[in-house]
Amino acid sequence: MDQSILDQLNADRAAKVPVALATNLTTGAQGLLYLTGKKGAKDWPHAVAERARAVLLSEKAETVETPDGPVFLNPFNPPLRLIAVGAVHITQALAPMASLAGYAVTVIDPRRAFGSEARFPDIEMSNAWPDEGMAALKPDLRTAVVTLTHDPKLDDPALVAALRSDAFYIGSLGSKKTHASRLERLRQAGFSDNALARIHGPVGLAIGAKSPSEIAISILAQVTQALRQQPV
Amino acid sequence: MTAMHEDILGQVANWRQAGKTCAVATVVETWGSAPRPAGSQLGVDEAGNMVGSVSGGCVEGAVVQEAMEAMQDGKPRLLEFGVSDSEAWAVGLACGGKIRIFVEKVG
Known part of the structure; x- marks a missing residue:
């Protein structure tokens, strides 16, 4: 995990912004995906960006298969x-x-x-x-x-x-x-x-x-x- | 997602700020009655200090060892633990479940 991703993830959590951490389990490539807007989504296959929303709403982590390898989506939601x-x-x-x-x-x-x-x-x-x-x-x-x-x-x-x-x-x-x-x-x-x-x-x-x-x-x-x- | 109750990534950020090398382990898949759901995390620093958990304590020892190696070579790893593993006798899950854990260096 890059320091910049850790810092951004912690900043989002402090600001109570729902954010999903996407990790390619084969390559280790990572990025952050959000409920709204296209920020971060362009780096990932469409299916990954789409499931990121579902993962945040259901609060259940999941793995999405892509041509580049399995991508794990981990939701970080603000407190209820x-x-x-x-x-x-x-x-x-x-x-x-x-x-x-x-x-x-x-x-x-x-x-x-x-x-x-x-x-x-x-x-x-x-x-x-x-x-x-x-x-x-x-x-x-x-x-x-x-x-x-x-x-x-x-x-x-x-x-x-x-x-x-x-x-x-x-x-x-x-x-x-x-x-x-x-x-x-x-x-x-x-x-x-x-x-x-x-x-x-x-x-x-x-x-x-x-x-x-x-x-x-x-x-x-x-x-x-x-x-x-x-x-x- | 349990990171909110125990602030795992917050602690990892603190360790980093103190100049320590760290790794994060995340449960990415579970089968059967696994102790912690997918998304559960364990943070480890270079001294082997832990925050969070990826099981009920059954596999943390082995995960920390892999985390130490990831800190050294910088390569992420995908580990699997379960009753069918030969390793399971040493570091298995008493509950009979199976889990896959992604371990990565931070920074």
Whole structure:
């Protein structure tokens, strides 16, 4: 591995840029491939550049056969993140569970009584308004966003920001009726049905969850499903 | 991809900055119940210090030896470990899996 490749790879990881390291296992030739843009792609057969994207999305390394020999693609993705809007009872279970599952969790709630450190030990809290909080956190392809406040004043701006991002999962707590009126408001705000289909609502897998902790399990299960079973 | 939990390539970069010769070993293929998935990495410096892993500790010794040789001659190598290897008795995988590991010098 050339020093320049090691340095660039580490710089990309520090900048939270998803990057795949391509290595020709016969010659030792290496290069870096990215999700978007053609940077680096011209040095490799088309099939390699194409699979690099799939490897990053599935987070599963693989070897691609080429006329020049087998090329190993190793994905280096930024850490998973979960942004929960609303420091409610369900969030008190969801935040530590998601943290255990490997997510860097941030809870956004401008209502200080809800979003106090005492209710969320060891979880990063933001008391910003959701639109500002989301703008600061910049959700990306490795981020899940869940709104849990039931309050359109707080949920809607967060959903608008999430829909404009590459977040791999967007979920919103609320009954079918609440969700229908939520979708109607977002439609008025200019989002297409296609865009709104990204929102999982009512949130979570249908496992009959009742208690706040069980609902957190159903949400985290759905987030996991979106992460691991997304089509590539 | 486990490099995020233990910053293997970050440690390798630190070793390089300190003027050390290094090598990286990467699991590139697995069959059966291999201990670490493809993409798992082990960084080694010239003194044999390790960061990360390519198995549950079963083959690291042999990999470090190959890494030392790669540091000397600069040539990458593709190693294979598994129960069918005669070598497996010495440095085999207890789980019965098979793995292929790419070892390369850094810098």
